[in-house]
Amino acid sequence: MNKQPITQFVFSRTAGFAGLLLGMVIFLVPASAFGQVFQGSEYCLGCHDIDPTHGVNYNDWKTSGHPYALMKSEDAKNRAIPLPNGKEWSDISYVIGGYGPKTLYLDNNGYIITTPGNQYNNLTGEWTNYHVGEANLPFDCGSCHTTNYMAGGNQDGLPGMLGTFDAPGVECEECHGNGNIMDKDTPKAAAFCGSCHTSGDSSAVIPAKDGFILSNGQYNEFLAGPHSSMDCVSCHNPHKPAEFSIKINCETCHANKVASYTAHSMSDYGVSCDDCHMPYATLAGQAQGAFEGDRKTHLFYINTDEQASMFTPDGNSVSLDFAVPGKPEKMNKGAVTLDYACKRCHETASMAELGKFAKNFHGRDTTASQLEYIGINPGLSGNWWGGPDRNGEGFLLEVADAGGLTLVVSFYTYDNAGNQVWLTAAGAATTGMTSSVAVFISAGRKWGETNNPAKFTEAFGTATFTFTACNAGSFTLTPNAKYMVLGFTSIGYDLRRDILNYKIACPTFINNPQ
Secondary structure, three states: OOOOOOOOOOOOOOOOHHHHOOOOOOOOOOOOHOOOOOOHHHHHOOOOOOOOOOOOOHHHHHHOOOHHEEEEEEHHHHOOOOOOOOOOOHEEEEEEEEOEEEEEEOOOEEEEOOOOOOEEEEEOOEEEEOOOOOOOOOOOHHHEEOOOEEEEEEHHOOOOEEOOOOOEOOOOOOOHHHOOOOOOOOHHHHHHHHOOOOOOOOOOEEEOOOEEEEEEOOHHHHHHHHHHOOOOHHEEOOOOOOOOOEOOHHHOOHHHHHHHOOOOOOOOOOOHHHHHHOOOOOOOOOOEEEEEEOEEOOOOOOOOOOOOOOEEEOOEEEOOOOOOOOOOOOOOOOOOEHHHHHHHOOOOHHHHHHHHHHHOOOOOOHHHHOOOOOOOOOOHHHEEEHHHHOOOOOEEEEEOOOOOEEEEEEEEOOOOOOOOEEEEEEEEOOOEEEEEEEEEEEOOOOOOOOOOOHHHHHEEEEEEEEEEEEEEEEEEEOOOHHHHHHOOOOOEEEEOOOOHHHHOOOOOOOOOOO
């Protein structure tokens, strides 16, 4: 992008041969002498509207937020934008926003109106205060809200507007340069987008305030996240509105994560990757809840430590002390914490419960380094077995939540003579990784005979179940003296299941009221 006057060969697309001759005569004269340094976005319309060869970038851009970063009042009044209390359109020179989360207004001297209720929040339809009471608050946002901004002077001679520009809003040439040149490559770099989509004076700091990341900090967050080696345009079409700009889905690069996610009930509920990895932790206008702002974060990482805070102790910036587990080369990163990733939906859950649910959420690796504390939970319900070496026997296991966890187990196995035996167990389940339950044996029944539990079941022994992951565990079973005499010995081995066979979240999120 070049915001300075450009000495160039001037040739109009419609001037024909006469224009070409004129250009040959004056090619050493700065184009600015003819007022053609910036042509205006309509100059691009002829090729970039519905022409499949050049794309439909003009129409996409026109429906995005860029053209409306700043609007003259005569244009803004044609949009569904209300006015501050007691104001008429004749009192307004320009409008800031009107597309994104918030709208602000400039008076006829170019100063931001700071009377009470001066900020309109587009998502909620409510008025809030922005720098209320500050006299002569200037508009100094021109470098990112206008096209071909120049420091110095006052636009339209209004003292409150610092600097001048060719057009309000971000038009085509602000990113691509003069329409006669159209630089297609420079806007592809993430740093180019970051020149405006950032907060604070340093991209190495992610400013925060009042429990939220400050607005427009996407580039700061991007650098502290997992995609810092990519460009913004790797995922976004910059011409389209943000909510419709995604060019690739998460599964394009993260197919293994998506495959594991489809095993969770949250997938059935329609929860998408960005709901958790890009929560509304950023605030531009008005918070939507205790842990919900109005813009999505680009941190992507989730810190599953229930004790962690997303911000530094003073609350003025995002903490950059997150280290990606198992990847020591990825240090000094930022991460969304569980309150922001989860509390938007699971409002009544404790942080301890959230942490148990989130740990190893996508994991299927049960090596010692990857085992997570999951506790006995309903997500363990299903079929468990000892692998091919134990074919022919296994467990039907259920963990029920009925005001307290109950572990119910059926073990189909054999006695020492090879006869089929059913063992059952039931008891209160602990919240840790291990639970012990009393085991009973079923015997003496006949086909079709009415059941009498007192007659056909009796105490057999005690079993202890341990689950180190949602698809990995172990058990030990010790018969009582009676059944040891009958040839039953203590046994135990590792258990497993393929969690992808179960459409249930594990650990199951119970979300008990507090």
